[in-house]
Amino acid sequence: MSLDMVRNEVLLSVRDLSVAAEGEGGALRPILDRISFDLAPRQILSVIGESGSGKTVLARTIASWLSAPLTVTGGEVLFRGRDLLADPAHARSLAGREIAYVGGNPAGALDPTMTVGAQLVEKLRAVRPEITPAEAKDKAIRLLSAVRIPAAERRFHEYPFQYSGGMMQRAMIVDALISDPALLIADNITQPLDVTVAAQILKLMRELNAEFSTAILFICSSLPVACDASDEVMVLHQGRVVERQAPAALVTRPGHGYTRALIAELPTLWQGGPEGRDERQKRDQRAIMSVNGVSKAYETRGKSGKALVQAVRDVTFDVFPGDNFGIVGESGCGKSSLMRLLTGLERPDGGTILFEGENVGAASPARLRELRRKFQLVLQDPYGSLPPQSAIGAILEEPLKIHRIGTAAERRERARAVMSEVGLPADIYESLPTGLSAGQRQRLNVARAMILEPRLLIMDETLSALDQTEQGKLLDLFERLQAQHGFTYIFISHDMTMVRQVCSRIAVMYLGETVEVAPSERLFFEPGHPYTRALLSAAPTLEPRRYRPEDCLLDGEPPSPIDLPPGCAFASRCPSVTTRCRAENPALRTRGRQALAACFLVPDPSVTSDEPMEQSDV
Amino acid sequence: MPILRFLVRRLFQGAIIVFLVSALIFTLLRIVPGDPVRLMAGGMAPEALIEQIATEMGLRDPIYEQFGRYVGGVLQGDLGQSFVRPANGAAVGGASFDDSTRSERAKVLDLIAQTAPKTIQLALLAMVFALIIAVPIGVWGGLNPGRLPDRLALYLSSVLVSLPNFWLGIVLALLLSVKLNLLPAIGYKGFAYTILPAFVLALEIAPFIIRNLSVSVAGVMGQNFIDIARVRGLTRNQIIFRHAMKNSAVPLLNLLGVQFSMLLGGVLVIEFIFDYPGLGLLTINAVMQRDFPLIQGIAVVTAAAFVLINIVVDLLATTIDPRLDY
Numbered sequence: 001m002s003l004d005m006v007r008n009e010v011l012l013s014v015r016d017l018s019v020a021a022e023g024e025g026g027a028l029r030p031i032l033d034r035i036s037f038d039l040a041p042r043q044i045l046s047v048i049g050e051s052g053s054g055k056t057v058l059a060r061t062i063a064s065w066l067s068a069p070l071t072v073t074g075g076e077v078l079f080r081g082r083d084l085l086a087d088p089a090h091a092r093s094l095a096g097r098e099i100a101y102v103g104g105n106p107a108g109a110l111d112p113t114m115t116v117g118a119q120l121v122e123k124l125r126a127v128r129p130e131i132t133p134a135e136a137k138d139k140a141i142r143l144l145s146a147v148r149i150p151a152a153e154r155r156f157h158e159y160p161f162q163y164s165g166g167m168m169q170r171a172m173i174v175d176a177l178i179s180d181p182a183l184l185i186a187d188n189i190t191q192p193l194d195v196t197v198a199a200q201i202l203k204l205m206r207e208l209n210a211e212f213s214t215a216i217l218f219i220c221s222s223l224p225v226a227c228d229a230s231d232e233v234m235v236l237h238q239g240r241v242v243e244r245q246a247p248a249a250l251v252t253r254p255g256h257g258y259t260r261a262l263i264a265e266l267p268t269l270w271q272g273g274p275e276g277r278d279e280r281q282k283r284d285q286r287a288i289m290s291v292n293g294v295s296k297a298y299e300t301r302g303k304s305g306k307a308l309v310q311a312v313r314d315v316t317f318d319v320f321p322g323d324n325f326g327i328v329g330e331s332g333c334g335k336s337s338l339m340r341l342l343t344g345l346e347r348p349d350g351g352t353i354l355f356e357g358e359n360v361g362a363a364s365p366a367r368l369r370e371l372r373r374k375f376q377l378v379l380q381d382p383y384g385s386l387p388p389q390s391a392i393g394a395i396l397e398e399p400l401k402i403h404r405i406g407t408a409a410e411r412r413e414r415a416r417a418v419m420s421e422v423g424l425p426a427d428i429y430e431s432l433p434t435g436l437s438a439g440q441r442q443r444l445n446v447a448r449a450m451i452l453e454p455r456l457l458i459m460d461e462t463l464s465a466l467d468q469t470e471q472g473k474l475l476d477l478f479e480r481l482q483a484q485h486g487f488t489y490i491f492i493s494h495d496m497t498m499v500r501q502v503c504s505r506i507a508v509m510y511l512g513e514t515v516e517v518a519p520s521e522r523l524f525f526e527p528g529h530p531y532t533r534a535l536l537s538a539a540p541t542l543e544p545r546r547y548r549p550e551d552c553l554l555d556g557e558p559p560s561p562i563d564l565p566p567g568c569a570f571a572s573r574c575p576s577v578t579t580r581c582r583a584e585n586p587a588l589r590t591r592g593r594q595a596l597a598a599c600f601l602v603p604d605p606s607v608t609s610d611e612p613m614e615q616s617d618v
Numbered sequence: 619m620p621i622l623r624f625l626v627r628r629l630f631q632g633a634i635i636v637f638l639v640s641a642l643i644f645t646l647l648r649i650v651p652g653d654p655v656r657l658m659a660g661g662m663a664p665e666a667l668i669e670q671i672a673t674e675m676g677l678r679d680p681i682y683e684q685f686g687r688y689v690g691g692v693l694q695g696d697l698g699q700s701f702v703r704p705a706n707g708a709a710v711g712g713a714s715f716d717d718s719t720r721s722e723r724a725k726v727l728d729l730i731a732q733t734a735p736k737t738i739q740l741a742l743l744a745m746v747f748a749l750i751i752a753v754p755i756g757v758w759g760g761l762n763p764g765r766l767p768d769r770l771a772l773y774l775s776s777v778l779v780s781l782p783n784f785w786l787g788i789v790l791a792l793l794l795s796v797k798l799n800l801l802p803a804i805g806y807k808g809f810a811y812t813i814l815p816a817f818v819l820a821l822e823i824a825p826f827i828i829r830n831l832s833v834s835v836a837g838v839m840g841q842n843f844i845d846i847a848r849v850r851g852l853t854r855n856q857i858i859f860r861h862a863m864k865n866s867a868v869p870l871l872n873l874l875g876v877q878f879s880m881l882l883g884g885v886l887v888i889e890f891i892f893d894y895p896g897l898g899l900l901t902i903n904a905v906m907q908r909d910f911p912l913i914q915g916i917a918v919v920t921a922a923a924f925v926l927i928n929i930v931v932d933l934l935a936t937t938i939d940p941r942l943d944y
Binding site: 113 | 841842843846847848849850851852855856861862864865938939940943
């Protein structure tokens with residue numbers, strides 16, 4: 001075959017590739033503008049750029065997966081010397097065989113009605129019909145164990161819905177690699193995953209690259225992840241390649257203004273020393289919210305009968321007036337269930353939640369409504385959290401009406417005042433929220449929450465739907481409002497860098513438990529729990545890492561909250577696990593200077609306690 | 619065994635449904651005007667005799683007592699005897715009032731057992747015809763949403779759904795039986811007599827299947843795993859026949875369950891027009907003759923069939939899509 005004769009050092013060569021979106025009336029809007037690059041066999045090349053820079057279009061063009069209104073307007077994509085654009089039939093024959101693609105949404109990537117194994121075999125036999133079903137099955141199981149899916153033989157026969165997000169992404173990597181492709185296009189593969197799982201996938205990808213000698217085109221929107229993952233980073237800006245360098249050189253000597261701006265914009269965890277935002281609140285005053293041993297379980301009914309999901313288990317912390325308190329943890333750790341308990345939307349099964357000395361969990365519905373004037377909630381989704389049919393003014397006045405505050409004219413005035421405070425223009429008072437951007441919508445949400453002049457604002461992932469710049473602006477707004485009104489904030493978030501920027505004290509949750517509560521500088525510079533170290537090691541940042549993922553995180557996934565192990569929930573992934581951890585669950589214990597951690601490695605408090613316990617004795 | 623638990627639960631629920639249906643029918647039949655004894659005994663029978671027969675038959679007892687007796691019989695597999703039909707042949711309502719051969723009247727269970735197989739045969743054949751007509755059109759439409767095949771499927775369904783079945787039945791009987799002499803139409807003397815009524819029924823059901831399939835196929839084709847299957851290297855045939863069709867099957871299955879139950883419950887008009895000796899014809903005659911035990915028996919049997927078909931449909935659905943819970 002002529003293909004085999006082309007044995008030079010370039011696997012993929014993109015030459016002057018231009019792609020445009022066809023608008024109404026045939027007008028062409030350029031998406032990619034004369035992109036050129038080469039990819040050598042076994043090389044990992046990251047492509048980075050903000051949303052709209054054309055990264056995904058580039059990935060899809062190479063995978064021969066462009067659909068209307070996108071059209072190639074020029075250039076060529078040479079794979080082993082043959083132009084894929086000129087020969088669509090040849091390109092189709094390569095799809096899934098020589099050129100594999102893994103996308104960013106593993107959840108819907110396989111047919112829900114067929115087992116994962118059957119679909120892996122089906123794919124392999126579709127692109128390599130000469131392989132027998134038995135061989136294909138062996139290979140699939142071998143690869144499933146290679147990507148560290150536990151009990152691969154059994155998992156082979158399970159359905160996609162029985163896989164977690166991280167496992168599904170591993171299965172999709174197997175799906176891509178099973179045909180021994182020469183090129184793997186990884187389009188945002190870590191985006192939907194939790195940071196610790198994403199770190200495991202990246203590590204895995206590098207190992208597989210060494211083992212299977214596959215070249216990887218790694219598309220990504222986070223510069224730290226891109227730098228971690230690859231041999232070289234190519235920066236895409238407005239459809240053009242602005243520079244391409246090895247990661248270390250890119251970070252230290254960025255050649256283009258856009259790259260410099262990108263690097264400067266990144267928040268840091270450790271740079272600038274341990275001093276964080278800490279006003280050193282007077283801890284002798286009464287806590288505004290005191291959470292003590294709170295737990296909540298939900299009943300689910302599955303094929304195997306009824307089961308209890310232990311969403312929140314024994315959560316304990318205090319929040320002091322004027323503080324910024326952070327609650328961090330990965331998806332499924334019980335953050336949102338905890339939020340529902342803190343706001344009185346649901347009642348805890350056990351424990352107490354005291355707001356200014358009054359038990360929220362046991363208050364009567366009428367009393368709870370009164371209490372809610374003083375603590376308000378701002379939600380994550382800027383779109384679903386606003387009624388689309390109500391005018392902005394009406395949305396803002398509604399809380400006042402519910403609590404029967406003021407006359408119509410006073411309410412109107414109050415709403416206008418709050419709008420100007422959060423930076424919404426006064427002339428949108430009568431309009432519907434339809435035309436607002438995500439950032440403006442979150443401002444409106446904040447305005448709606450603060451119109452009652454609450455004392456405590458609970459922010460449940462309020463900023464995670466916004467981009468970096470908009471996040472910064474809203475954080476400034478929060479700070480200004482805090483200075484003016486003396487709000488106390490609880491930030492519930494999965495984003496360590498955001499929490500590092502704004503919070504003075506932070507609780508880390510893992511599988512429904514608070515595993516560590518500590519002031520910001522202690523948590524980031526001297527974490528007391530191995531899980532906190534794992535979170536920090538996986539946080540996307542360009543700084544020299546204080547904690548390396550290789551040292552801090554074992555393979556594996558969090559256990560299911562239905563079927564919890566008897567000992568410490570983190571034991572299955574903890575590098576410093578002991579036999580005691582597997583048998584006995586450690587409780588939160590103080591490790592001095594206002595820090596608590598639930599780990600047996602923390603020295604016994606009766607020996608080292610140099611300070612009175614900050615937390616009420618549990 | 620979750621599946622056993624599922625079966626026990628559903629059968630128990632089904633038994634309650636059948637009980638409630640029969641209680642309702644039983645009560646209604648005795649509340650509506652029209653005395654069955656008058657029909658049985660004939661218009662000329664003296665009032666005293668009618669009262670006597672009615673009392674002997676227990677028809678003057680309180681309804682709950684009558685119902686209790688009836689349920690007791692049903693539990694022993696006895697659906698009672700027809701008021702009207704003799705055991706030995708076709709029947710007409712009470713000819714003479716001094717007919718005392720009550721023991722010779724037909725058992726309801728026998729009447730149903732004679733006619734139900736004909737209706738099942740008709741229903742199954744209608745289903746097969748309907749699927750043969752509707753599946754290709756529906757899938758074709760679903761694969762090309764908004765384009766010509768989809769619009770053709772929609773127009774065809776609109777036409778079919780607006781055709782009255784009695785008109786279609788008569789026209790087809792005229793065309794195929796009378797003019798072209800291809801198929802027999804009236805009565806039943808063999809399998810060929812099922813074809814024409816089944817075809818008319820199929821044309822009646824087909825538009826529902828077409829719409830259901832084209833909507834669900836179009837929905838499935840828009841999903842991520844279909845989109846990405848091509849990039850994974852699967853062929854178009856694999857994508858359509860192994861993945862898209864299978865995923866569209868669950869909503870279709872639910873529809874087929876409902877349609878099949880309705881067919882079994884008696885296709886009154888079609889069986890009447892074609893004089894097809896199935897449950898539908900039996901029902902019509904029973905109603906016209908106020909044959910309480912027979913109406914009652916048909917109601918119980920069809921309600922039980924509804925329940926069983928629904929259980930089968932749900933079981934099949936969970937084997938197709940394992941995410942569904944029993």
